[in-house]
Amino acid sequence: MPEIIEIDTQEITLGQFLKLANIIDSGGMAKIFLKEFNVYVNGELDDRRGRKLKVNDVIEVEEVGTFQVGQASN
Template identity: 80%
Template structure:
């Protein structure tokens, strides 16, 4: 079962998500992190820190874990 990460908006970028989920310490680390780790969004490999994530998207990161974007007020 993926760990749920709550957001207050309809979407969030992958870079913002990584920071919100406490996977990276700053937004500037996103580019390096995405080069070093395989990240899958809904089963598709993606390394774009600007990739838009929506509610219920599932993010899987090798060696880190599985996460699901949820609406904070749901």
């Protein structure tokens, strides 16, 4: 079961998501992190920190875990 990370917008970049999920400490670390670890978005390898993620997208981070984008309730 993936861990749900809720966002309060329609989409979020992969770099912002990694920070929100407490995988990296700052957005500046995203580029380096994505070069060192395989990250899959909906089963496809992706290393673009600007990749747009939407609600229900599944992000698998090598050696870290599996996450799903959820919608925060207002």
